[in-house]
Amino acid sequence: MDVGQLIAALVGGALPLHYGGKATASSSGSYDFDYSPAPDTSASDAVGWAAEQSANDASAAAIQENDANLQALDASIAASEQQNDQANADTQQYLINNGM
Numbered sequence: 001m002d003v004g005q006l007i008a009a010l011v012g013g014a015l016p017l018h019y020g021g022k023a024t025a026s027s028s029g030s031y032d033f034d035y036s037p038a039p040d041t042s043a044s045d046a047v048g049w050a051a052e053q054s055a056n057d058a059s060a061a062a063i064q065e066n067d068a069n070l071q072a073l074d075a076s077i078a079a080s081e082q083q084n085d086q087a088n089a090d091t092q093q094y095l096i097n098n099g100m
Helices: 003-011 042-097
Strands: 022-025 031-034
């Protein structure tokens, strides 16, 4: 049984190499410990990091797109408010001119 892999599976992460030893039961009932280095997983880690970086880049692009959309919405709201203000001013002027 690989103790390092068991603990990594339980806590969701990898352990440093010196904790990656195997404990095996011997015929006498005691345990023999193998402290050889754990296998190199750097290639699979690189793939994981690349996928994570790709996801982060996609998230950043989506945030920038949302920011641009919000700026366009703000500009549209400002233009609508300006048109509404002008319509209210025209209505007020009409009411003043017509004695209402």
